[in-house]
Amino acid sequence: MKIAFLGAGALGCAIGSALTEGGHETWLVDRFAAHVEAMCRDGLQVDDANGSRRVKVRATMNPAEVGPVDLVIVLVKSFHTDSAMRGALALVGPDTLVLSLQNGLGHEDVLSEIVGRERVLAGKTYVGGVLKAPGHIESGVSGKLTIIGELDGQVTERVRAIADAFNSAGLTTTVSDNILGTMWDKLLINVATGAITGVTGLTYGQLYEELVLKATALAAIEEAMAAAKAAGIRLSMTRAEEAWTLAAEGLPLAFKTSMLQSLEKGSVTEIDFINGAVVRWGQRLGVPTPVNSTLVACIKGIERAMTDRQKAGAAA
16 A cells, blocks of 8 residues: 655654555655655664664655555644645545544544545544654554544445554554544543643643642533534543543653643644634534633633744844
């Protein structure tokens, strides 16, 4: 199978290197020049449970160099989805499928507007990765589940073929007949902790010690569950407490959410596709979402202050 990753950061490289070693023609498309140059020159250094090795990967900043593929896997930051896909239409041929493995909700709608909903698949992955330096990642693939599916819940031959390709490369993958439910399940976990830690600057260990913050988190989760119910989404959880507990499962006390990490790096967050998605669905379905609306507003305010400081620093 010919596969292109649109967004080849730590996660794209972790999955992409596994598919490369599994014998698939895999391309890593990214706009980070130093990263792409290092991979082209030296290969991708992969550190994992088996040690450290260099994988000869195909990497480029130019989608036209790749040409049409069987599958595009989208792993760019949520707010870059539209521009990245529009800039990579050279990857899309008559039979190309587009799979989003991004966090949050709403990417499938953005992608559908660009390439047509009939091409779009969705999924969630628990594979982990850390970008240690350009061309160098720490990969956590072993035993980490990836779930993919058709947006309408059908279990088709085309989605089975992708799962087979992943599994043959050592990526444990299942096909879901309820991928939207799976995406909402993951969304509940992100809603539980992301924005609250972004606002407070707390690690997981600190967050879970504060009962007043737990109450806020549970309220945000309950709003999301109410929106999901109104949308006819089938969730695996029935109580907000389940999402709160799952969010911290297996994580060290010093762990920071990706939203907090983004803010600490001076980057905007994916809030629009997490708590913001809950707000949009609530507005669409008449479900009140005051807690999530407040969290979105607070993160937007922090982003604005951060951007203003950066501009002032650049002008000085």
